[in-house]
Amino acid sequence: xxxxxxxxxxxxxxxxxxxxxxxxxxxxxxxxxxxxxxxxxxxxxxxxxxxxxxxxxxxxxxxxxxxxxxxxxxxxxxxxxxxxxxxxxxxxxxxxxxxxxxxxxxxxxxxxxxxxxxxxxxxxxxxxxxxxxxxxxxxxxxxxxxxxxxxxxxxxxxxxxxxxxxxxxxxxxxxxxxxxxxxxxxxxxxxxxxxxxxxxxxxxxxxxxxxxxxxxxxxxxxxxxxxxxxxxxxxxxxxxxxxxxxxxxxxxxxxxxxxxxxxxxxxxxxxxxxxxxxxxxxxxxxxxxxx
Amino acid sequence: xxxxxxxxxxxxxxxxxxxxxxxxxxxxxxxxxxxxxxxxxxxxxxxxxxxxxxxxxxxxxxxxxxxxxxxxxxxxxxxxxxxxxxxxxxxxxxxxxxxxxxxxxxxxxxxxxxxxxxxxxxxxxxxxxxxxxxxxxxxxxx
Ligand code: SF4
Numbered sequence: 001x002x003x004x005x006x007x008x009x010x011x012x013x014x015x016x017x018x019x020x021x022x023x024x025x026x027x028x029x030x031x032x033x034x035x036x037x038x039x040x041x042x043x044x045x046x047x048x049x050x051x052x053x054x055x056x057x058x059x060x061x062x063x064x065x066x067x068x069x070x071x072x073x074x075x076x077x078x079x080x081x082x083x084x085x086x087x088x089x090x091x092x093x094x095x096x097x098x099x100x101x102x103x104x105x106x107x108x109x110x111x112x113x114x115x116x117x118x119x120x121x122x123x124x125x126x127x128x129x130x131x132x133x134x135x136x137x138x139x140x141x142x143x144x145x146x147x148x149x150x151x152x153x154x155x156x157x158x159x160x161x162x163x164x165x166x167x168x169x170x171x172x173x174x175x176x177x178x179x180x181x182x183x184x185x186x187x188x189x190x191x192x193x194x195x196x197x198x199x200x201x202x203x204x205x206x207x208x209x210x211x212x213x214x215x216x217x218x219x220x221x222x223x224x225x226x227x228x229x230x231x232x233x234x235x236x237x238x239x240x241x242x243x244x245x246x247x248x249x250x251x252x253x254x255x256x257x258x259x260x261x262x263x264x265x266x267x268x269x270x271x272x273x274x275x276x277x278x279x280x281x282x283x284x285x286x287x288x289x290x291x
Numbered sequence: 292x293x294x295x296x297x298x299x300x301x302x303x304x305x306x307x308x309x310x311x312x313x314x315x316x317x318x319x320x321x322x323x324x325x326x327x328x329x330x331x332x333x334x335x336x337x338x339x340x341x342x343x344x345x346x347x348x349x350x351x352x353x354x355x356x357x358x359x360x361x362x363x364x365x366x367x368x369x370x371x372x373x374x375x376x377x378x379x380x381x382x383x384x385x386x387x388x389x390x391x392x393x394x395x396x397x398x399x400x401x402x403x404x405x406x407x408x409x410x411x412x413x414x415x416x417x418x419x420x421x422x423x424x425x426x427x428x429x430x431x432x433x
Binding site: 028032035036037038039040041044046047048049050051053054055056057058195196199200201202203204207 | 293295296297298299300302303327330332333334335339340341343344346368370371372
Protein backbone atom coordinates (compact mmCIF):
# COMPACT_ATOMS: atom_id res chain seq x y z
CA UNK A 1 0.00 0.00 0.00
CA UNK A 2 1.58 3.25 -1.09
CA UNK A 3 1.30 6.56 0.71
CA UNK A 4 -1.08 7.78 -1.97
CA UNK A 5 -3.47 4.90 -1.25
CA UNK A 6 -3.42 5.72 2.47
CA UNK A 7 -4.22 9.32 1.67
CA UNK A 8 -7.18 8.48 -0.59
CA UNK A 9 -8.48 5.97 1.95
CA UNK A 10 -8.34 8.42 4.84
CA UNK A 11 -9.85 11.20 2.73
CA UNK A 12 -12.70 8.85 1.85
CA UNK A 13 -13.33 8.16 5.54
CA UNK A 14 -13.73 11.88 6.17
CA UNK A 15 -15.74 12.75 3.08
CA UNK A 16 -17.95 9.66 2.82
CA UNK A 17 -20.42 10.69 5.58
CA UNK A 18 -20.89 14.10 3.97
CA UNK A 19 -21.51 12.64 0.52
CA UNK A 20 -23.60 9.77 1.90
CA UNK A 21 -25.77 12.00 4.06
CA UNK A 22 -26.32 14.40 1.19
CA UNK A 23 -27.26 11.55 -1.17
CA UNK A 24 -29.73 10.19 1.37
CA UNK A 25 -31.24 13.66 1.60
CA UNK A 26 -31.51 13.81 -2.19
CA UNK A 27 -33.16 10.40 -2.00
CA UNK A 28 -35.84 11.69 0.36
CA UNK A 29 -36.38 14.82 -1.72
CA UNK A 30 -36.71 12.90 -4.99
CA UNK A 31 -38.96 10.30 -3.38
CA UNK A 32 -41.22 13.09 -2.15
CA UNK A 33 -41.27 14.69 -5.60
CA UNK A 34 -42.18 11.37 -7.19
CA UNK A 35 -45.09 11.09 -4.77
CA UNK A 36 -46.27 14.63 -5.55
CA UNK A 37 -45.02 16.06 -2.27
CA UNK A 38 -42.56 18.85 -1.55
CA UNK A 39 -40.33 16.83 0.68
CA UNK A 40 -37.75 17.74 3.31
CA UNK A 41 -34.67 19.86 2.54
CA UNK A 42 -31.73 17.89 1.12
CA UNK A 43 -29.70 18.25 4.32
CA UNK A 44 -32.53 16.81 6.40
CA UNK A 45 -30.41 13.73 7.22
CA UNK A 46 -27.89 15.93 9.03
CA UNK A 47 -30.65 17.51 11.12
CA UNK A 48 -31.87 14.03 12.01
CA UNK A 49 -28.33 12.98 12.89
CA UNK A 50 -27.59 15.90 15.22
CA UNK A 51 -30.99 15.66 16.85
CA UNK A 52 -30.37 12.01 17.64
CA UNK A 53 -26.93 12.81 19.04
CA UNK A 54 -28.52 15.31 21.41
CA UNK A 55 -31.03 12.92 22.95
CA UNK A 56 -30.55 11.32 26.33
CA UNK A 57 -29.00 7.89 26.49
CA UNK A 58 -31.40 4.99 26.85
CA UNK A 59 -29.68 1.63 26.59
CA UNK A 60 -31.49 -1.70 26.46
CA UNK A 61 -28.44 -3.93 26.80
CA UNK A 62 -24.74 -3.13 26.82
CA UNK A 63 -24.09 -5.96 24.38
CA UNK A 64 -26.05 -4.29 21.64
CA UNK A 65 -23.77 -1.25 21.89
CA UNK A 66 -20.67 -3.32 21.25
CA UNK A 67 -22.25 -4.78 18.13
CA UNK A 68 -23.39 -1.43 16.85
CA UNK A 69 -19.89 0.00 17.20
CA UNK A 70 -18.62 -3.09 15.40
CA UNK A 71 -21.10 -2.41 12.62
CA UNK A 72 -19.84 1.15 12.22
CA UNK A 73 -16.11 0.46 12.53
CA UNK A 74 -16.10 -2.56 10.21
CA UNK A 75 -18.04 -0.65 7.58
CA UNK A 76 -15.56 2.21 7.91
CA UNK A 77 -12.73 -0.29 7.47
CA UNK A 78 -14.37 -1.62 4.32
CA UNK A 79 -14.75 1.92 2.93
CA UNK A 80 -11.11 2.64 3.72
CA UNK A 81 -9.94 -0.53 2.01
CA UNK A 82 -12.02 0.03 -1.12
CA UNK A 83 -10.74 3.56 -1.57
CA UNK A 84 -7.19 2.48 -0.75
CA UNK A 85 -7.64 -0.01 -3.62
CA UNK A 86 -7.20 -3.17 -1.63
CA UNK A 87 -8.52 -6.71 -2.02
CA UNK A 88 -12.16 -6.86 -3.15
CA UNK A 89 -12.75 -10.26 -1.60
CA UNK A 90 -11.57 -9.12 1.83
CA UNK A 91 -13.71 -5.99 1.56
CA UNK A 92 -16.77 -8.13 0.99
CA UNK A 93 -15.92 -10.40 3.91
CA UNK A 94 -15.51 -7.40 6.21
CA UNK A 95 -18.80 -6.06 4.95
CA UNK A 96 -20.46 -9.39 5.66
CA UNK A 97 -19.15 -9.32 9.22
CA UNK A 98 -20.37 -5.75 9.63
CA UNK A 99 -23.82 -6.94 8.56
CA UNK A 100 -23.56 -9.83 10.99
CA UNK A 101 -22.83 -7.32 13.78
CA UNK A 102 -26.14 -5.65 13.07
CA UNK A 103 -27.87 -9.02 13.34
CA UNK A 104 -26.12 -9.95 16.59
CA UNK A 105 -27.04 -6.55 17.98
CA UNK A 106 -30.68 -7.21 17.12
CA UNK A 107 -30.49 -10.67 18.71
CA UNK A 108 -28.95 -9.42 21.93
CA UNK A 109 -32.24 -7.87 23.05
CA UNK A 110 -35.41 -9.82 23.64
CA UNK A 111 -37.80 -7.52 21.82
CA UNK A 112 -39.77 -9.61 19.31
CA UNK A 113 -39.61 -6.86 16.67
CA UNK A 114 -35.89 -6.72 16.85
CA UNK A 115 -35.64 -10.52 16.76
CA UNK A 116 -37.81 -10.85 13.66
CA UNK A 117 -35.88 -7.99 12.10
CA UNK A 118 -32.66 -9.87 12.84
CA UNK A 119 -33.97 -13.04 11.21
CA UNK A 120 -34.97 -11.08 8.14
CA UNK A 121 -31.61 -9.35 8.01
CA UNK A 122 -29.98 -12.79 7.89
CA UNK A 123 -32.26 -13.68 4.99
CA UNK A 124 -31.14 -10.52 3.25
CA UNK A 125 -27.48 -11.35 3.77
CA UNK A 126 -28.12 -14.86 2.51
CA UNK A 127 -29.56 -13.28 -0.63
CA UNK A 128 -26.95 -10.73 -1.54
CA UNK A 129 -23.71 -12.27 -0.28
CA UNK A 130 -23.45 -14.94 -3.02
CA UNK A 131 -24.02 -12.27 -5.66
CA UNK A 132 -21.28 -10.01 -4.30
CA UNK A 133 -18.79 -12.86 -3.91
CA UNK A 134 -19.48 -14.27 -7.37
CA UNK A 135 -19.24 -10.76 -8.81
CA UNK A 136 -15.77 -10.52 -7.26
CA UNK A 137 -14.91 -13.86 -8.88
CA UNK A 138 -16.16 -12.65 -12.27
CA UNK A 139 -14.05 -9.52 -11.93
CA UNK A 140 -11.11 -11.71 -11.02
CA UNK A 141 -11.59 -13.73 -14.21
CA UNK A 142 -11.42 -10.51 -16.20
CA UNK A 143 -8.57 -8.72 -14.50
CA UNK A 144 -6.60 -11.62 -13.03
CA UNK A 145 -6.54 -10.15 -9.54
CA UNK A 146 -8.92 -9.49 -6.67
CA UNK A 147 -7.26 -6.14 -6.04
CA UNK A 148 -9.22 -3.01 -6.77
CA UNK A 149 -6.03 -1.47 -8.15
CA UNK A 150 -6.07 -4.28 -10.74
CA UNK A 151 -9.40 -3.02 -12.03
CA UNK A 152 -7.87 0.41 -12.60
CA UNK A 153 -4.92 -1.12 -14.43
CA UNK A 154 -7.23 -3.28 -16.55
CA UNK A 155 -7.61 -0.99 -19.57
CA UNK A 156 -11.17 -1.50 -20.78
CA UNK A 157 -14.32 -0.91 -18.68
CA UNK A 158 -15.68 -3.99 -16.94
CA UNK A 159 -19.24 -3.13 -17.91
CA UNK A 160 -18.60 -4.07 -21.54
CA UNK A 161 -17.57 -7.63 -20.73
CA UNK A 162 -19.59 -8.14 -17.53
CA UNK A 163 -23.00 -6.64 -18.30
CA UNK A 164 -24.96 -9.47 -16.69
CA UNK A 165 -22.81 -9.33 -13.56
CA UNK A 166 -23.70 -5.66 -13.40
CA UNK A 167 -27.42 -6.47 -13.52
CA UNK A 168 -26.94 -9.04 -10.77
CA UNK A 169 -25.09 -6.47 -8.67
CA UNK A 170 -28.06 -4.14 -9.11
CA UNK A 171 -30.30 -6.79 -7.53
CA UNK A 172 -27.89 -7.07 -4.61
CA UNK A 173 -27.82 -3.28 -4.31
CA UNK A 174 -31.56 -3.03 -3.86
CA UNK A 175 -31.28 -5.38 -0.92
CA UNK A 176 -28.19 -3.71 0.51
CA UNK A 177 -29.63 -0.20 0.15
CA UNK A 178 -32.79 -1.38 1.94
CA UNK A 179 -35.08 -0.27 -0.84
CA UNK A 180 -38.43 -1.71 -1.86
CA UNK A 181 -39.16 -4.42 -2.91
CA UNK A 182 -36.56 -5.82 -0.49
CA UNK A 183 -36.69 -3.55 2.57
CA UNK A 184 -37.96 -6.36 4.73
CA UNK A 185 -35.66 -6.25 7.75
CA UNK A 186 -36.29 -2.71 8.94
CA UNK A 187 -39.41 -1.52 7.12
CA UNK A 188 -38.17 1.89 6.11
CA UNK A 189 -40.24 5.07 6.15
CA UNK A 190 -43.73 4.90 7.53
CA UNK A 191 -44.27 1.18 6.92
CA UNK A 192 -44.32 -0.10 10.46
CA UNK A 193 -45.37 -3.71 10.48
CA UNK A 194 -42.15 -4.54 12.35
CA UNK A 195 -42.00 -1.22 14.19
CA UNK A 196 -38.41 -0.61 13.02
CA UNK A 197 -37.14 -4.17 12.79
CA UNK A 198 -33.44 -4.45 13.59
CA UNK A 199 -33.25 -0.84 14.75
CA UNK A 200 -36.20 -0.99 17.13
CA UNK A 201 -34.19 -1.11 20.33
CA UNK A 202 -31.64 1.58 19.51
CA UNK A 203 -32.32 5.16 20.38
CA UNK A 204 -30.57 8.49 20.56
CA UNK A 205 -26.91 8.53 19.66
CA UNK A 206 -26.79 4.83 18.92
CA UNK A 207 -29.43 5.28 16.26
CA UNK A 208 -27.28 8.15 14.99
CA UNK A 209 -24.37 5.70 14.70
CA UNK A 210 -26.54 3.41 12.58
CA UNK A 211 -27.47 6.35 10.39
CA UNK A 212 -23.79 7.22 10.00
CA UNK A 213 -23.04 3.62 9.04
CA UNK A 214 -25.74 3.79 6.39
CA UNK A 215 -24.04 6.80 4.86
CA UNK A 216 -20.75 4.93 4.70
CA UNK A 217 -22.51 1.90 3.26
CA UNK A 218 -24.16 3.97 0.56
CA UNK A 219 -20.85 5.46 -0.53
CA UNK A 220 -19.21 2.03 -0.46
CA UNK A 221 -21.92 0.52 -2.63
CA UNK A 222 -21.92 3.35 -5.15
CA UNK A 223 -18.11 3.26 -5.29
CA UNK A 224 -18.30 -0.44 -6.09
CA UNK A 225 -20.75 0.30 -8.92
CA UNK A 226 -18.40 2.99 -10.21
CA UNK A 227 -15.67 0.35 -10.52
CA UNK A 228 -17.55 -1.11 -13.46
CA UNK A 229 -16.31 1.85 -15.49
CA UNK A 230 -13.07 2.63 -13.76
CA UNK A 231 -11.25 4.20 -16.73
CA UNK A 232 -12.07 7.11 -16.97
CA UNK A 233 -13.53 7.30 -13.49
CA UNK A 234 -15.95 10.17 -14.08
CA UNK A 235 -18.07 7.91 -16.31
CA UNK A 236 -18.09 5.44 -13.43
CA UNK A 237 -19.32 8.12 -11.03
CA UNK A 238 -22.08 9.08 -13.45
CA UNK A 239 -22.94 5.41 -13.80
CA UNK A 240 -23.21 5.07 -10.02
CA UNK A 241 -25.46 8.12 -9.76
CA UNK A 242 -27.66 6.81 -12.58
CA UNK A 243 -27.94 3.50 -10.76
CA UNK A 244 -28.90 5.32 -7.58
CA UNK A 245 -31.65 7.17 -9.44
CA UNK A 246 -32.87 3.88 -10.91
CA UNK A 247 -33.03 2.41 -7.40
CA UNK A 248 -35.17 5.35 -6.29
CA UNK A 249 -37.62 4.77 -9.12
CA UNK A 250 -37.82 1.07 -8.33
CA UNK A 251 -38.26 1.92 -4.66
CA UNK A 252 -41.25 4.10 -5.45
CA UNK A 253 -43.05 1.88 -7.94
CA UNK A 254 -42.59 -1.43 -6.14
CA UNK A 255 -44.49 -2.88 -3.23
CA UNK A 256 -42.55 -4.94 -0.72
CA UNK A 257 -42.06 -8.64 -1.49
CA UNK A 258 -41.86 -11.52 0.95
CA UNK A 259 -38.47 -12.90 1.88
CA UNK A 260 -39.11 -16.06 -0.17
CA UNK A 261 -39.37 -13.94 -3.29
CA UNK A 262 -36.24 -12.06 -2.40
CA UNK A 263 -34.30 -15.29 -1.96
CA UNK A 264 -35.53 -16.85 -5.19
CA UNK A 265 -35.02 -13.70 -7.26
CA UNK A 266 -31.53 -13.07 -5.99
CA UNK A 267 -30.44 -16.70 -6.18
CA UNK A 268 -32.10 -17.62 -9.48
CA UNK A 269 -31.77 -14.36 -11.40
CA UNK A 270 -28.75 -12.86 -9.63
CA UNK A 271 -26.51 -15.90 -9.36
CA UNK A 272 -27.85 -17.19 -12.70
CA UNK A 273 -26.87 -13.99 -14.50
CA UNK A 274 -23.37 -14.09 -13.08
CA UNK A 275 -22.83 -17.73 -14.05
CA UNK A 276 -24.09 -17.09 -17.58
CA UNK A 277 -21.80 -14.08 -17.81
CA UNK A 278 -18.81 -16.10 -16.65
CA UNK A 279 -19.57 -18.76 -19.25
CA UNK A 280 -19.99 -16.03 -21.83
CA UNK A 281 -16.57 -14.54 -21.28
CA UNK A 282 -15.06 -18.02 -21.38
CA UNK A 283 -16.75 -19.03 -24.63
CA UNK A 284 -17.32 -15.80 -26.57
CA UNK A 285 -14.22 -13.87 -25.68
CA UNK A 286 -12.14 -17.01 -25.36
CA UNK A 287 -10.51 -15.93 -22.13
CA UNK A 288 -8.60 -18.77 -20.55
CA UNK A 289 -9.24 -19.35 -16.85
CA UNK A 290 -6.29 -17.72 -15.14
CA UNK A 291 -6.37 -19.66 -11.97
CA UNK B 292 -22.74 22.54 19.31
CA UNK B 293 -25.77 23.01 21.57
CA UNK B 294 -27.20 25.56 19.12
CA UNK B 295 -26.81 23.08 16.28
CA UNK B 296 -28.58 20.37 18.25
CA UNK B 297 -31.44 22.68 19.18
CA UNK B 298 -31.85 23.73 15.57
CA UNK B 299 -31.82 20.08 14.50
CA UNK B 300 -34.46 19.24 17.09
CA UNK B 301 -36.82 21.79 15.62
CA UNK B 302 -36.06 20.63 12.11
CA UNK B 303 -36.54 16.94 12.68
CA UNK B 304 -39.37 16.07 15.05
CA UNK B 305 -40.31 12.43 14.78
CA UNK B 306 -43.79 11.52 15.87
CA UNK B 307 -45.19 8.48 17.55
CA UNK B 308 -48.96 8.39 17.32
CA UNK B 309 -50.96 6.60 19.97
CA UNK B 310 -54.70 6.14 19.76
CA UNK B 311 -56.12 5.84 23.29
CA UNK B 312 -59.41 4.51 22.03
CA UNK B 313 -60.62 7.49 20.08
CA UNK B 314 -63.48 7.21 17.59
CA UNK B 315 -60.77 7.24 14.84
CA UNK B 316 -61.92 10.63 13.62
CA UNK B 317 -58.83 12.37 14.92
CA UNK B 318 -56.56 9.54 13.77
CA UNK B 319 -57.72 9.95 10.20
CA UNK B 320 -57.12 13.69 10.39
CA UNK B 321 -53.66 13.09 11.81
CA UNK B 322 -52.78 10.69 9.00
CA UNK B 323 -54.15 13.20 6.51
CA UNK B 324 -51.25 15.47 7.54
CA UNK B 325 -48.85 12.98 5.95
CA UNK B 326 -50.58 12.96 2.56
CA UNK B 327 -49.34 15.06 -0.38
CA UNK B 328 -51.91 17.78 0.37
CA UNK B 329 -50.39 18.71 3.74
CA UNK B 330 -47.06 16.85 3.49
CA UNK B 331 -45.59 17.43 6.93
CA UNK B 332 -42.37 15.72 5.85
CA UNK B 333 -41.32 19.06 4.37
CA UNK B 334 -40.78 20.16 7.99
CA UNK B 335 -38.82 16.98 8.65
CA UNK B 336 -41.73 15.43 10.53
CA UNK B 337 -41.85 11.65 10.26
CA UNK B 338 -44.43 9.28 11.64
CA UNK B 339 -41.87 6.89 13.05
CA UNK B 340 -44.09 4.50 14.98
CA UNK B 341 -41.48 3.66 17.59
CA UNK B 342 -41.48 5.46 20.95
CA UNK B 343 -37.73 4.89 21.35
CA UNK B 344 -37.00 6.94 18.24
CA UNK B 345 -39.67 9.59 18.67
CA UNK B 346 -39.56 13.16 19.98
CA UNK B 347 -43.27 13.93 19.93
CA UNK B 348 -45.99 11.79 21.43
CA UNK B 349 -49.26 12.58 19.69
CA UNK B 350 -52.25 11.12 21.49
CA UNK B 351 -55.85 10.96 20.30
CA UNK B 352 -58.83 9.83 22.31
CA UNK B 353 -59.68 9.74 26.02
CA UNK B 354 -57.59 7.69 28.38
CA UNK B 355 -59.38 4.83 30.09
CA UNK B 356 -58.53 2.32 32.77
CA UNK B 357 -57.26 -0.27 30.29
CA UNK B 358 -54.86 1.84 28.26
CA UNK B 359 -53.59 4.13 31.00
CA UNK B 360 -50.73 1.70 31.58
CA UNK B 361 -49.88 1.55 27.87
CA UNK B 362 -49.84 5.31 27.55
CA UNK B 363 -47.59 5.68 30.55
CA UNK B 364 -45.29 2.99 29.22
CA UNK B 365 -45.00 4.66 25.81
CA UNK B 366 -44.25 7.97 27.49
CA UNK B 367 -41.47 6.48 29.58
CA UNK B 368 -39.94 4.68 26.62
CA UNK B 369 -39.31 7.96 24.83
CA UNK B 370 -35.84 9.36 25.51
CA UNK B 371 -35.81 13.02 26.51
CA UNK B 372 -36.35 15.70 25.32
CA UNK B 373 -39.93 14.75 24.55
CA UNK B 374 -43.13 16.70 24.08
CA UNK B 375 -46.72 15.50 24.30
CA UNK B 376 -49.49 16.77 22.06
CA UNK B 377 -53.12 15.96 22.86
CA UNK B 378 -55.17 15.98 19.66
CA UNK B 379 -58.96 16.34 19.74
CA UNK B 380 -61.52 17.17 22.38
CA UNK B 381 -61.34 13.63 23.76
CA UNK B 382 -57.60 13.73 24.41
CA UNK B 383 -57.86 17.23 25.92
CA UNK B 384 -60.73 16.66 28.32
CA UNK B 385 -62.47 13.38 27.60
CA UNK B 386 -64.80 14.99 25.06
CA UNK B 387 -68.04 13.16 24.46
CA UNK B 388 -66.74 10.27 26.53
CA UNK B 389 -66.45 12.49 29.59
CA UNK B 390 -67.80 10.81 32.72
CA UNK B 391 -68.16 7.40 31.11
CA UNK B 392 -67.75 4.72 33.77
CA UNK B 393 -64.43 3.49 32.33
CA UNK B 394 -62.96 6.78 31.15
CA UNK B 395 -60.47 8.70 33.28
CA UNK B 396 -60.80 11.87 31.17
CA UNK B 397 -58.19 13.82 29.21
CA UNK B 398 -54.74 12.30 28.85
CA UNK B 399 -53.35 14.94 31.23
CA UNK B 400 -54.76 12.75 34.00
CA UNK B 401 -51.93 10.32 33.24
CA UNK B 402 -49.03 12.13 31.57
CA UNK B 403 -47.97 15.80 31.38
CA UNK B 404 -49.33 17.42 28.23
CA UNK B 405 -47.54 20.29 26.50
CA UNK B 406 -49.94 21.26 23.74
CA UNK B 407 -53.72 20.86 23.50
CA UNK B 408 -55.28 20.79 20.03
CA UNK B 409 -59.05 21.22 20.36
CA UNK B 410 -61.65 20.16 17.81
CA UNK B 411 -63.89 17.23 17.11
CA UNK B 412 -62.29 16.12 14.93
CA UNK B 413 -59.27 18.41 15.00
CA UNK B 414 -58.54 19.61 11.47
CA UNK B 415 -55.16 18.80 9.90
CA UNK B 416 -54.31 22.52 9.88
CA UNK B 417 -54.98 22.70 13.60
CA UNK B 418 -52.86 19.61 14.20
CA UNK B 419 -49.94 21.04 12.22
CA UNK B 420 -50.37 24.28 14.18
CA UNK B 421 -50.24 22.36 17.43
CA UNK B 422 -47.12 20.52 16.38
CA UNK B 423 -45.42 23.80 15.47
CA UNK B 424 -46.27 25.06 18.96
CA UNK B 425 -44.82 21.87 20.38
CA UNK B 426 -41.61 22.60 18.48
CA UNK B 427 -41.36 25.97 20.24
CA UNK B 428 -41.50 24.13 23.53
CA UNK B 429 -38.95 21.63 22.30
CA UNK B 430 -36.58 24.46 21.42
CA UNK B 431 -36.79 25.80 24.98
CA UNK B 432 -35.83 22.50 26.60
CA UNK B 433 -32.16 22.60 27.48
S1 SF4 C 1 -62.37 14.47 19.49
FE1 SF4 C 1 -64.15 13.86 18.28
S2 SF4 C 1 -63.25 13.03 16.40
FE2 SF4 C 1 -61.61 13.13 17.90
S3 SF4 C 1 -61.55 11.10 18.82
FE3 SF4 C 1 -62.89 12.40 20.11
S4 SF4 C 1 -64.95 12.05 19.34
FE4 SF4 C 1 -63.51 11.29 17.78
